[in-house]
Amino acid sequence: MILVIDTNLKEVKFWVFKKNQIETPPLFFVKDLEELKASKNLKQEILNLTGRGRISAISFRVLFGGDFFDQTIVIDQDFFTKFSKLTDLFPFYIPAMSNILKIFYREFEDVPQVAFFETAFFSRLPPAEKFYAIPHEFYQENRIKKWGFHGIFHEANSNIFPCAGKCISIVFDKQTTVCAVNDHQPFSISLGYTPLEGVMSRTSCGDLDPGIVFYLMNVHKFSIYKIDDMLKNESGFLGLTGYDLELKELVKFYGQDPKVNLAFEIYQGQIIKYIGEGISVLGGVDNIIFAGSQVDALLPIIHSLIKRISFLGINMKSLPWKDKKETFQITSPESKIKAYLNRMDLPAIIYYETVKFLHKNLSKI
Amino acid sequence: MRSRRNKVNILVLNCGSSSLKYKIISMPGEEELVCGEAERVGTKTQDPSLITHSVLGKKRVLEVKLEDHSLALNKILELLNQDALDNPAITFDVFAHRYVHPGNFFSKPVRVDNLVLRKLNETLVLAAIHNPIVYKLIEFCHRQYQSVEQFVVFDTAFHKTIPPEFSTYALDAKISKKYGLKKIGFHGISHQFVMEESCRFLNRNPKEQKIISCHLGTGGSSVCAINQGKSINNSMGFTPLEGLIMNTRCGDLDPGAIFYIMFKESFSPIETENILNKKSGILGIFNSSSDLREVVNSVDKDPKAKMAFDMYVRRAKAYVGFYALILKKADILIFTDSLGSGVPLLRQGICEGMDCLGVSLDQEKNRAYRNGICQLSSAESETQILVVPTNEELMIARQAYKELIK
Numbered sequence: 009m010i011l012v013i014d015t016n017l018k019e020v021k022f023w024v025f026k027k028n029q030i031e032t033p034p035l036f037f038v039k040d041l042e043e044l045k046a047s048k049n050l051k052q053e054i055l056n057l058t059g060r061g062r063i064s065a066i067s068f069r070v071l072f073g074g075d076f077f078d079q080t081i082v083i084d085q086d087f088f089t090k091f092s093k094l095t096d097l098f099p100f101y102i103p104a105m106s107n108i109l110k111i112f113y114r115e116f117e118d119v120p121q122v123a124f125f126e127t128a129f130f131s132r133l134p135p136a137e138k139f140y141a142i143p144h145e146f147y148q149e150n151r152i153k154k155w156g157f158h159g160i161f162h163e164a165n166s167n168i169f170p171c172a173g174k175c176i177s178i179v180f181d182k183q184t185t186v187c188a189v190n191d192h193q194p195f196s197i198s199l200g201y202t203p204l205e206g207v208m209s210r211t212s213c214g215d216l217d218p219g220i221v222f223y224l225m226n227v228h229k230f231s232i233y234k235i236d237d238m239l240k241n242e243s244g245f246l247g248l249t250g251y252d253l254e255l256k257e258l259v260k261f262y263g264q265d266p267k268v269n270l271a272f273e274i275y276q277g278q279i280i281k282y283i284g285e286g287i288s289v290l291g292g293v294d295n296i297i298f299a300g301s302q303v304d305a306l307l308p309i310i311h312s313l314i315k316r317i318s319f320l321g322i323n324m325k326s327l328p329w330k331d332k333k334e335t336f337q338i339t340s341p342e343s344k345i346k347a348y349l350n351r352m353d354l355p356a357i358i359y360y361e362t363v364k365f366l367h368k369n370l371s372k373i
Numbered sequence: 374m375r376s377r378r379n380k381v382n383i384l385v386l387n388c389g390s391s392s393l394k395y396k397i398i399s400m401p402g403e404e405e406l407v408c409g410e411a412e413r414v415g416t417k418t419q420d421p422s423l424i425t426h427s428v429l430g431k432k433r434v435l436e437v438k439l440e441d442h443s444l445a446l447n448k449i450l451e452l453l454n455q456d457a458l459d460n461p462a463i464t465f466d467v468f469a470h471r472y473v474h475p476g477n478f479f480s481k482p483v484r485v486d487n488l489v490l491r492k493l494n495e496t497l498v499l500a501a502i503h504n505p506i507v508y509k510l511i512e513f514c515h516r517q518y519q520s521v522e523q524f525v526v527f528d529t530a531f532h533k534t535i536p537p538e539f540s541t542y543a544l545d546a547k548i549s550k551k552y553g554l555k556k557i558g559f560h561g562i563s564h565q566f567v568m569e570e571s572c573r574f575l576n577r578n579p580k581e582q583k584i585i586s587c588h589l590g591t592g593g594s595s596v597c598a599i600n601q602g603k604s605i606n607n608s609m610g611f612t613p614l615e616g617l618i619m620n621t622r623c624g625d626l627d628p629g630a631i632f633y634i635m636f637k638e639s640f641s642p643i644e645t646e647n648i649l650n651k652k653s654g655i656l657g658i659f660n661s662s663s664d665l666r667e668v669v670n671s672v673d674k675d676p677k678a679k680m681a682f683d684m685y686v687r688r689a690k691a692y693v694g695f696y697a698l699i700l701k702k703a704d705i706l707i708f709t710d711s712l713g714s715g716v717p718l719l720r721q722g723i724c725e726g727m728d729c730l731g732v733s734l735d736q737e738k739n740r741a742y743r744n745g746i747c748q749l750s751s752a753e754s755e756t757q758i759l760v761v762p763t764n765e766e767l768m769i770a771r772q773a774y775k776e777l778i779k
Contacts, residue, residue: 136683140626141618142634143648143657150637152630196691202629208543216542218626218649219501219612220554225642227498228552232642236632238545247545267546273538281695288694289687291726319701320729 023355073125130156156197173294180302188286213243256305299350384465389592469773474500485523524773531561534603558607589713598696620663623653686722697730731755
């Protein structure tokens, strides 16, 4: 069996995948991080929960890999040395994540442990996409560039469909990201140096005129901290509608409440912007893939998005899209551009990628 | 009240961030008496600043040091005084200025008086590069030429029609309302002018056209989506900093990067804004110049030039692609201003791979383009690709004249 682990630095979530697990959902449990740290016999506690069977690998979702990690890797001593050097760029996350990984590295020393980075895929972005038009010293010294996000999902999306070609991959999660991929190489990504850039989220603003930041600081004497907090925590759907609801709840008012309508119009406008960017840098598009934890909740939005660009040659099946399979086509067979839903969740993707990774790297482990 | 029949000579001053274009246009006949441009005003480029000055088609070029726009205007007025001695017809009765960012104070052309000046003064912070420069010129003219009427025409007015889904930032609605934060859009005078010209050229009605207009200048650049004669989106935002990469402006940037730079380098907001407005863009990437034409000259031998060019093209493509989607393919794609009309490689890069969006450039025609309004699309292109020389000054003169005879 393979253990997939994700953490928000308060809790540690475990998914236990048994061999050839397709039909039944994986066993899932959560442990409080503080409890986990204090545990005297963590390995046994976890084994009690996973049940019988040998753990053949533990895979972790790691949010940030900086310049050091441009692909999935097996965790070793060298990993920790490099990882800690990223503290400067992500001061809160890196040490905390490093500590969690160290616990497992110590407790399960005989089990291969694999790190999947949300940013690794984007190390292959074309240079003209990766950097901002700011003086050179800033991206050399401060490494200000597009790190991107949801790389695990976007890379998997581009691998799922045999006729890969030119893909636009859209992931709906806490963040929404749009990525253009050609022949498994990323060409563009909406999310940039921080999660602020790109498409708005429940509480963050997405694309914004940088001039607004200076206007508020210079003229209205906002502090940098106040603006930072405002853009991250008081903007997006919350700021526009006043409703502090998850997208899957908010979307139920789409078509009914004018504020919610406007918010979803702006949201779709931002997504269309990045689809348009993707199509123009790819020089066309063959497949559009919608994925992520919110994909089912946002079906009306996905439907509306496709409708807006269907003039490109997309022949969409009418709603409801009912299919038992995890990934399925939502365009008719004659559609020039194909659109797909990928309903797999991130742990499942990490599991499948781990199996592939182990197969490829077995001799090295 | 003036009679409609009276001829009025309007001295139009069109201030760019690094240029000052001027024309004396005799209205209502739209006869151009004087035309000129002070270039590379106060910028770091490989070439010296100069004034190209044409009177009734007779052109001369003066190499002069122009450290700022006030010095440039002084020099221009000096030239015009000399011209008037030679030919008494070369006079002006009215000043008309292009003003970039009036905030929410003005949405149509206005006659300058003390109250207007006071209101304009409050808008200086909105466009840190442009507004203070133009304001100084307006104030100077108001002081020195008290008997000459003065009008201001706004670059934002054309974009009043941008619908809320594109003009609203996803910020706290209360904050946006309180501080007037929304996409305002710029280069409206130029976008409107080339829209009208392109439709006249193709003998089409603007009210039935979907147009993408690329105003690519050596100062600022923006792309505009126009539907049925109305602007529905513009790559510039609340300020002219958003959108395309420009000569010294960064264009789109993750706001998180601003916080990091300020925090890490202990820069003040003013210092940081200065970097993003005056030391970024082409200059920030290429280093040796802020002029894309100089970048193009070095593109084969200098990796930094290649990078600057690729980034510039890429950003422009992103907006053209975006607008082609919201317009569901454009009928007309316009390139204008010095870079849009002067750099074939740029048009080639932007149109490359855009076939699926209906855009296909004729490479031959593109390379062969010299001047004037010209169609460059291939036979199979659904979108007509045009180069349309902009004439903001004429548009400004038209609007000022309309206000004058009211």
